Amino acid sequence: RRKFERMIFTPFIGSGLGLGAIYGLAALGLVILFRASGTVNFAMGALGALAAHVTWQLIQWDVPTPIAWAVGILASMLVSVGYGRLISARLVDREQTVRSVATLGFALLLLGLIVTIWGPGLPRRLRLPTDMMSISPMGIRISYTRLLAIAFAILAAVGMGLLLNRTRIGLAMRAMAASRPIATVIGVPVVATDTAAWAISGFLAGVTGLLLSVLIVMSPIPLTFLVIPSLAAAIIGRMTSLPGALFGGLLCGLGEAMLTGVPALSVYRSAFPYVIALVFLTLAANRLPGDR
Numbered sequence: 001r002r003k004f005e006r007m008i009f010t011p012f013i014g015s016g017l018g019l020g021a022i023y024g025l026a027a028l029g030l031v032i033l034f035r036a037s038g039t040v041n042f043a044m045g046a047l048g049a050l051a052a053h054v055t056w057q058l059i060q061w062d063v064p065t066p067i068a069w070a071v072g073i074l075a076s077m078l079v080s081v082g083y084g085r086l087i088s089a090r091l092v093d094r095e096q097t098v099r100s101v102a103t104l105g106f107a108l109l110l111l112g113l114i115v116t117i118w119g120p121g122l123p124r125r126l127r128l129p130t131d132m133m134s135i136s137p138m139g140i141r142i143s144y145t146r147l148l149a150i151a152f153a154i155l156a157a158v159g160m161g162l163l164l165n166r167t168r169i170g171l172a173m174r175a176m177a178a179s180r181p182i183a184t185v186i187g188v189p190v191v192a193t194d195t196a197a198w199a200i201s202g203f204l205a206g207v208t209g210l211l212l213s214v215l216i217v218m219s220p221i222p223l224t225f226l227v228i229p230s231l232a233a234a235i236i237g238r239m240t241s242l243p244g245a246l247f248g249g250l251l252c253g254l255g256e257a258m259l260t261g262v263p264a265l266s267v268y269r270s271a272f273p274y275v276i277a278l279v280f281l282t283l284a285a286n287r288l289p290g291d292r
Helices: 002-037 044-060 066-088 094-117 144-165 168-178 179-184 190-215 221-224 227-236 242-260 265-289
Strands: none
Touching: 002 044, 002 144, 002 190, 002 227, 002 242, 044 066, 044 144, 044 168, 044 190, 044 221, 044 227, 066 190, 094 221, 094 242, 144 190, 144 242, 144 265, 168 190, 179 190, 179 227, 190 221, 221 242, 227 265, 242 265
16 A cells, blocks of 8 residues: 555655745745835746746847747846836835735736736747656656755755855845834845845745746746745745755745645645645644744
């Protein structure tokens, strides 16, 4: 019986790890921006969709793939920074809820733009040479592309951790997370720090959009709503912990993939990230009564 169960779930482990790494990457972007500005960026998925479609279009125009990927990510970063400087900066004195909901409007605007230019969801897909290569440790097939996503997610988490703890811009982000008014008074470069946070968030959004378009069919709406399970992953990290956000992403991705192998529960697999996030929040509240 145990062997049979392993045979059922084994094919989904590799795909779950790859998907979880993408959730984790997006969650890292959410955490970085939230720590710096107190804004939950609901446009993460839409920025990723923009990067993917710009990249696809450039490849259709015979632009070399590495350049197309770089330009796609750059487009995501520029649009993210543009929103942060032109719109979000004007909402800095408004409630956190207002600033976060405003990014939802930004996401819908981007989604409408993408659908207008490229259509609602034609069967497109980005490809990498690593798609056809794989390893099979313990009978679990993992493509090199999924390994690339996992490795990049881990490196991003380590890199963002070093940024926050070892650099001046990281110190400024931590000061703003503690108290933005006090950070302003003591001379923290708020504008530059905000810009850096939006740029990092846009970069991670672009990378996640591209990777998801390689592992799954590229379509504007699914890419835009990537932010939802990623937000659950960030919540598992309590919107502050980078390792927690990455762990939450991997957990959500694995859980979703595993439920695919259970016919009675497969239709509910998209709800798994929210269930697990709720469980983690409940456990955290019980263990840390001082936070209540």
